[in-house]
Amino acid sequence: MEEQSYPIELAEIDALASRAGRVIEKLRARVFSPGTAKTLDVRYNVRTAAEMCGRTEKAIRDAEDDGRLPTPDKDPDTNRRTGYSLADVNRMREVFGTLPHRAPDDPAMVLAIQNFKGGVGKSTVVAHLAQYLAQKGYRVCVVDCDSQASTTSVFGLNPDVDVDEEEDTLYPFFRHGGPSTLHYALRATYWPGIALIPANLGLYDAEYEFAARMVREQDFVLDRLRAGLETISDQFDVILLDPPPALGMISLSVLRAANAIVVPAPPNNIDFGSTAHFLKMMSSTLGELAQHGGTRGYDFVKILATKMNDQKSAHQAIKRMMDAVFPQDMLNAVLKDSAEIDNAAANLMTVYELTGAATRSETHKRCRVYLDAVGREIETEIRKTWPSHTARLRKEGIL
Template identity: 80%
Template sequence: MTSVLPSVSLTELTQLTSRASTVIQRLRERVFSPGHEKQLNLRFNVRTAAEMVGRTEKAIRDAEGDGRLQEPDKDPETKRRTGYTLGQVNQMRDVFGTLPHRASDDPALVLAVQNFKGGVGKSTIVSHLSQFFALKGYRVCVIDCDSQASTTAMFGMNPDIDVDEEEDTLYPFLRHGGPKSLHYALRATYWPGIALIPANLGLYDAEYEFAARMAREPTFILDRLRDGVESIADQFDIILLDPPPALGMLSLSVLRAANALLIPAPPNNIDFASTAHFLKMMESTLSELAEHGGAREYNFVKIIASKMNDQKSAHLAIKRMMDAVFPQDMLQATLKDSAEIDNATANLSTVYELTGPATRTETHKRCRAYLDAVGREVELLTRKTWPSHHKALRKEGLL
């Protein structure tokens, strides 16, 4: 019996791909307009700056008066201060000795936000966590390991135009005979304190090359990314890895390169089942990989409930079950399902970048509180991995 539907040939699929590319191009033309360079427009008044720096407003004024600090710019019309930039706040931290950097003999935190399932919020967590840490004054590197390059786009780079896979991504380093370190790929971003190693679709080729070479060079393949991370780790306090949503060679390399894992898991039946399978596959995979280069240990492995909707009884029920099954392994904070995040992401932005009237709504304040709670909890876990911070943590009653 012949189908009443017309068959779809490679020609039709090619046309569909072309039309999809046209839509993507139009979206990117809107976000990445010619000559447009993404900028951070955050400004902080002296009270907020003092809170961020951990000093009094008077101390800041005195430091400006004696020349240790530069005064912020003034509006040419009103002559009023426009506020301090994040770069100026970090300069204050430097002058007052309150930068939160790890000691040189503390290990950099290499945190992979990983789940083999797509759509669980990995890139959202990576971009917001990196900016939370930057606001605190940490030195952050984000490594985009996903050929979809969502995180790269969030940081204002057009993966199709601004990123060359032969020069700017992980791809050259992962190839045999590639560069000795990852320094070539580090890109400054418009966020003070955040460097990025970008990605684009060309990174997908690494999956095939890795798979083809795995049988011949298993140790090189599995540990190449870890070697690259170690080559730049002395420059950063925190390195965030955003892996592809699949159990491929790059994902396995990320598991080997990281020394901490954060696993996003939306509290619904399908996604939670996927996360359970991910944990089982991760255990099996790590056991297998241990035979090719030693066991891998992590400073911490935490599950975060992502895309949580408190208005859905099913979400609440599954979250209670997650807390009961993983009492020591769940982050207390959750990443809420928020229109504020969705709206910011639609413009390839984050909640932390919003300015003006948009930041005075209750919706924004609630969303910011959720994100800050996640950031603070991960920050505490991070500081617990640094021996130089233990004394301060005891003094704060956190250790």
């Protein structure tokens, strides 16, 4: 039988991949310049620093005068303070006893930002939430479980150059006979308080490794990630999981490892339908897995409306429907569609990393309000799971 010829065959697909690869290389060459590392240039004035650490400006200056805090850097030309870094603010919190860490007896929060559909803003939420929590003084670990490695790139690593799947990602841990803890994969980042377990394309092989192990082993291997996270949880307040946008072995492992879930869902018909399907699949899948690995519950499951455009009547209508269908499950905060997020992402950055004149625009200020509201509401849900925070939450009028 004569083999049929097609207009688009493997050679054409290879050419498409090569052209796309060259574009990515140019972008990464610009963002990840040779010999440089990504840095956090955000500085806070004394008023903002005082608000962040829960003390007055006078308390900060008194602590500097009596030596409890170092003398702040000053501009040699103007002799004015150049501002405080996040590390400086955390040092203040340590001196004043206002770090918000959970107590040793409180469980670390393992929070998955999960939806089986791509393009819903999952990685955007992970990166901004991690940085919001870090600014508040929490110890955060971001675990990139997605072989596309978007979150890894945002945190300053070139997945193709800086990350070795045989040594740096979750892949070795998932392999038979792999490491017994996840300490090997932890990487410090340029953000004080944030550690990263990175990903790259090689992590996709873990899907096959998992499938093979499910066939040949009697153990319930889908709890492997959960066990691994327990080996590092004492170092963190919050562990954020960024899973692949698909139902696979890694996504199932994330469902088993998390003790809370936030589901990002844009308010349009297609994405809302996909979210409803995701929740149905999640329920069915967890029921099936419970028969083998035991029942798995969550401290909270919340739906976050993302990419909301108030100018679109369809978005408003679907958001009202979401509120009606999930009255107790929707976060009140909404992550609105913003050019500020898109512009930052084009440079593999977040809105929280922008500095200079860009931060004085009304667009930036509005976007920060949306992001802070999302972070604050999720932070509250996390704190509710920590017994040591109960008294403070009552004092704040939250409980």
